Amino acid sequence: MHFDQQSLSNIAPRYRAHLINSVTGYKSANLIGTRSAAGLPNVAIFSSVTHLGSNPPMLGFVFRPLTVERHTYNNLKTSGEFTVNHIHTGMIRQAHQTSAKYDAETSEFKACDFTTEYVDECKAPFVKESRVKMACSYLSEHRIEENGCVFVIAAIDSVYVDKEFIAEDGWLDLEKAETVAITGQDGYAKPTMLDRFSYAQPGKEPESLL
Amino acid sequence: MHFDQQSLSNIAPRYRAHLINSVTGYKSANLIGTRSAAGLPNVAIFSSVTHLGSNPPMLGFVFRPLTVERHTYNNLKTSGEFTVNHIHTGMIRQAHQTSAKYDAETSEFKACDFTTEYVDECKAPFVKESRVKMACSYLSEHRIEENGCVFVIAAIDSVYVDKEFIAEDGWLDLEKAETVAITGQDGYAKPTMLDRFSYAQPGKEPESLL
Numbered sequence: 001m002h003f004d005q006q007s008l009s010n011i012a013p014r015y016r017a018h019l020i021n022s023v024t025g026y027k028s029a030n031l032i033g034t035r036s037a038a039g040l041p042n043v044a045i046f047s048s049v050t051h052l053g054s055n056p057p058m059l060g061f062v063f064r065p066l067t068v069e070r071h072t073y074n075n076l077k078t079s080g081e082f083t084v085n086h087i088h089t090g091m092i093r094q095a096h097q098t099s100a101k102y103d104a105e106t107s108e109f110k111a112c113d114f115t116t117e118y119v120d121e122c123k124a125p126f127v128k129e130s131r132v133k134m135a136c137s138y139l140s141e142h143r144i145e146e147n148g149c150v151f152v153i154a155a156i157d158s159v160y161v162d163k164e165f166i167a168e169d170g171w172l173d174l175e176k177a178e179t180v181a182i183t184g185q186d187g188y189a190k191p192t193m194l195d196r197f198s199y200a201q202p203g204k205e206p207e208s209l210l
Numbered sequence: 211m212h213f214d215q216q217s218l219s220n221i222a223p224r225y226r227a228h229l230i231n232s233v234t235g236y237k238s239a240n241l242i243g244t245r246s247a248a249g250l251p252n253v254a255i256f257s258s259v260t261h262l263g264s265n266p267p268m269l270g271f272v273f274r275p276l277t278v279e280r281h282t283y284n285n286l287k288t289s290g291e292f293t294v295n296h297i298h299t300g301m302i303r304q305a306h307q308t309s310a311k312y313d314a315e316t317s318e319f320k321a322c323d324f325t326t327e328y329v330d331e332c333k334a335p336f337v338k339e340s341r342v343k344m345a346c347s348y349l350s351e352h353r354i355e356e357n358g359c360v361f362v363i364a365a366i367d368s369v370y371v372d373k374e375f376i377a378e379d380g381w382l383d384l385e386k387a388e389t390v391a392i393t394g395q396d397g398y399a400k401p402t403m404l405d406r407f408s409y410a411q412p413g414k415e416p417e418s419l420l
Contacts, residue, residue, distance in 0.1 A: 001370070001371055001372065001373045001376065002330075002368065002369070002370055003368065003369040003370075004330075004367070004368050005367050005368065008267055008366070008367075008368075008369070009266070011380070012380075013264075013265065014379065014380070015379060015380035016264050016265060016267070016380065017264040017265075017380070018377070018379050018380035018381040018382075019264075019369065019376070019380040019381070019382065020261065020263075020264040020267045020366065020369075021261055021264060021381075022381055022382035022384065023342065023344060023366070023369055023371070023382060024238055024240075024259050024260060024261045024269050024294070025238030025239055025240055025259060025296055025342075025384065025389055025391070026236050026237070026238055026239070026384065026389065026390075026391035026401060027236070027238065027260070027261065028234055028235030028236055028237065029235055029236070030234075030235055047261075048260055048261065049234050049235060050234060050237070050258055050260050050272065051230065051231055051234045051237065051257075051258065051272075052272060052354060052357065052359060053230075053274075053354075053356075053357040053359060054223075054226050054227040054229075054230040054231060055223065055226060055227075055357075056219070056356070056357070057218055057226070057230045058354075058356060058357060059234050060272075060354075060361070062260065062261075062262060062270075064263075084234070086235055089404060092404060092405060092407075093405075093407065093415075093416055096407045096410055096416050097410050097415075097416055098410075099410045100410035100411050100412045100414075101411075101412065102412050103412075106412070111412065120212075120214075132233065132235075134233060139356055140355070140356065142352040142361065144262060144263075144268075144270075144363060145350070146263075146266070146268060146349055146350065146363060146365075147262065147263040147265075147266070147268060149262060149263060151270070151352065151361065153354060153356060155356075156218070156230065156233070157214070157215050157218075158212065158213065158214050158215065158218075159212070159213040159218070159229065159230075159233055160211070160212055160213075161211055161233070162211065163211045166211065166229070167228070169224065169225060169228050170221070170222075170224070170225035170226065170227070170228035170229040171228040171229070171231075171232055171393070171394045171396075171397065172228075172229065172232035172233060172393065172394065174232065174235065174236065174393050174397075174399075175399065179235055179236065180236075180404065181235070181236035181391045181401050183381070183382065183384050183401075183403075184381045184382065184406075186381075186406045186407050186408070186409075186419065187381065187384075187403060187405075187406045188403075188404045188405055188406070188407075189384075189385065189401035189402060189403050189404055190401060190402050190404050191236060191391050191393075191399035191400060191401040191402075192399060192400050192401075192402065193393075193397060193398075193399050194299060194302060194390065194398045194399060194400050195302060195303075195397075195398055196394075196396045196397045196398070197302075197303065197306045197396050197398075198396070199396075200306055200307050200308075200309045200310035201310050201311075202310045202311065202312050202316070202321065204310075205303070205307070206303055206306050206307055209396065
């Protein structure tokens with residue numbers, strides 16, 4: 001089946017949103033925790049958190065156009081701090097619910113039955129139920145002129161993870177952590193490891209590391 | 211286990227690369243196809259392809275610093291066109307092998323045993339073996355000052371996908387397409403759908419759509 005430019009612009013907006021949201025492949029599944037200037041903890045689901053570099057450790061993620069109030073954006077711009085918390089299989093329904101449009105006085109932690117956790121010097125709340133967590137700080141942002149989205153770039157300051165999920169070489173066993181992946185706007189999947197391969201070199205078959 | 215800023219900067223670079231590459235969660239698994247000015251087809255694996263918007267359909271992905279020759283980058287800047295092709299379970303070893311540093315005269319299509327496919331007006335090669343494919347055109351790029359990476363933004367001009375993978379509402383069943391997800395630099399996983407949920411609204415439990 002072929003959708004060309006013409007048919008992509010003519011199909012129903014909801015159909016196009018489902019199609020285009022799933023056509024880039026699986027997405028990361030994270031809850032971003034922030035705290036407002038007034039102290040209210042906020043948590044919201046994001047499927048766009050992307051690795052940007054290891055040295056220094058950095059990630060990026062996307063905000064839709066700031067034409068409506070974005071609590072997460074306002075909070076992280078004000079405080080400079082936020083947390084990233086993996087969503088595991090037992091959390092998917094609650095995590096999805098954080099995408100509902102709650103008013104500014106409601107904490108999604110309370111509304112969606114998650115527990116705030118404050119650790120070390122980070123002023124933003126972690127999600128206690130999560131098994132892989134990061135403390136991050138805002139670095140910069142790029143406005144995507146083509147559609148008004150904002151790509152935020154942040155430093156990964158701290159990583160919290162159970163020892164049993166870390167392989168000898170630092171790789172995380174996300175299957176053991178039961179971290180999920182997202183398809184489209186509303187699909188949640190549980191990945192099973194197929195293989196890990198050795199560093200690729202011309203003329204040499206990759207070897208299995210598992 | 212807690213890695214703070216101090217320990218993240220002190221651990222061995224390979225260990226940090228594995229850890230930080232997997233800590234953002236699962237990543238999309240795509241092959242990007244391009245063609246050089248001289249006509250040589252090129253294909254390379256990318257785990258950073260990210261949804262940026264549905265209207266108009268857009269995606270973004272990251273190049274590491276352009277301090278060494280990046281064939282994919284040069285080709286897509288020259289021609290303005292490229293393809294994005296999902297990696298399925300039967301392609302993971304070959305797809306991983308495209309990350310080997312081949313010289314500019316070698317086509318990874320040939321070296322890694324993939325088949326070029328030219329469809330409609332797109333001048334860049336598709337990967338015939340792939341089951342979900344897009345034709346894209348370069349829009350703009352943002353240099354990430356903090357580490358020299360480049361975030362490329364592109365328009366999705368065409369989508370090619372088997373009818374059997376498309377749900378009634380446009381959502382793609384990536385499990386049926388056997389699309390994989392990537393963990394870290396070298397891990398490949400096969401996701402199984404857990405659930406799809408209805409649009410979230412305050413005070414209402416999300417309903418299952420499956």
